[in-house]
């Protein structure tokens with residue numbers, strides 16, 4: 641298991657990388673979003689970003705703007721959004737990403753009939769999958785909640801499109817999230833990447849681990865039973881220290897205190913935990 645952190649798109653990307661590097665994260669998840677991580681801006685700052693990545697030996701995963709529709713009711717608007725997805729895929733490849741995550745549709749499904757919403761999502765995700773593949777990127781689809789795209793909808797998607805999943809544990813724990821165990825019962829084999837953060841089990845708060853009501857230790861145990869890949873801590877606290885604390889908590893839960901302390905002693909001899 642390796643642990644990553646995601647940039648706040650309102651902040652300078654190279655500075656975000658340096659912050660996570662100093663905190664000892666293992667890789668960087670680049671969310672390609674306005675205003676500071678828009679594709680044009682990234683291309684302008686390409687050298688600084690690449691230098692920061694290589695100085696911390698960071699691999700990169702890409703993340704698409706969470707608010708980009710994948711099943712917009714107006715086809716010309718969806719086409720324009722797909723164009724922007726492709727620009728983001730191009731930018732992701734420039735920084736060496738091999739996987740990119742996009743969210744399920746975020747517009748309320750009441751805007752168009754459920755069947756239409758689901759069919760459009762499946763058709764468009766299939767299209768975007770091909771666009772990503774042509775660039776050497778593997779596209780992953782992330783769960784948000786049942787109103788956005790339910791477990792039943794995901795089942796239909798996976799029966800028609802061969803695509804992996806980014807399992808967002810925090811999202812699964814919200815009141816409309818359908819529960820981690822239900823996702824795991826169905827899609828274990830699809831999980832290629834994980835997002836982890838805490839909440840009050842009602843809304844999507846992206847809290848530090850332990851600051852909400854999620855049984856984080858149990859979630860970690862469930863993950864560890866079948867998964868040993870990338871876990872990005874999507875903790876959106878204003879005080880970034882909570883990212884470091886969340887990382888320590890995750891490592892402690894994953895490895896147990898003894899192994900955690902041995903790992904720390906190996907990496908930072910003499911430093912008290």
Ligand SMILES: [Zn+2]
Nearest residue numbers: 782808835874
């Ligand atoms: Zn997420």
